[in-house]
Amino acid sequence: METTVTLEEPVSAEACRVHMVPITEVLGQVGSKWTMHVIVALATGPKRFSELKAHIGGVSQKVLTSTLRDLERDGLVSRKVTPSIPPRVDYELTAMGQELRGPLGAIGRWAVDNQTRVQAARDRFAHAEDERRRDAW
Amino acid sequence: METTVTLEEPVSAEACRVHMVPITEVLGQVGSKWTMHVIVALATGPKRFSELKAHIGGVSQKVLTSTLRDLERDGLVSRKVTPSIPPRVDYELTAMGQELRGPLGAIGRWAVDNQTRVQAARDRFAHAEDERRRDAW
């Protein structure tokens, strides 16, 4: 019994919804504003908290902490504490985190390859909106 | 001059951030709670508004409308109005929308393939949390 539906051949609306649950969950996590940045930053190797914060830039300490917690919770990132003075905490992609780089890279490449097309579409849309506004007057 | 960095070989922190912009934007959109559902629903062919709503299930018409607007705005979905009585509106993936199915499918497959591993990691994490709580007392 094959249950790999995803984006190819939906069976029923209900079966499709059930299948979407883990996907939605993962995307909700990945779509979170900073998750992608963290994974990219860690893709080249382990980093300390302050290194991550500096590398990413523009993220608050609180949000970075919670992002890292979520990733650790899901087993994508490992957290290694060295209780020295001052303390030292290293973050690193786990094996599972490394595996996510592939699929994430596919999205990333699509985004980079298509940003001009998306921008053009947005311009067209904004322009069409203007025209409708003009017609209304 | 090659500028395809994404997830493979970061150059500088700044160059990396610049590259992340379109990716973050796309992921923010895709990570939006219902975008994925809409694309999956439309992957098999055009659908009317009410068909989409019924197929997805659990989405309010307001949110579905704005989700579709965003997708239309970015040129991923086309909207065809038939001014009959009652009115009829068909939504369909554009060529660009179709192309997104590949990368999105990669994420989807990863999510489905790894949901048990993620769940196990969460259980471990929750268990470790409990133990720390017990130590505190």
Added chain:
DNA sequence: CGGAATCCTTCACGATACTG
């Protein structure tokens, strides 16, 4: 240094009611 705690703002989402 790496956080936890607190406060505050914004916004996505949802429920409801109304319209062409």
Added chain:
DNA sequence: CAGTATCGTGAAGGATTCCG
């Protein structure tokens, strides 16, 4: 049928302060 208009809510994110 396919929206638009309004109102309400919770959660995400950000700034700041304090702690081991």
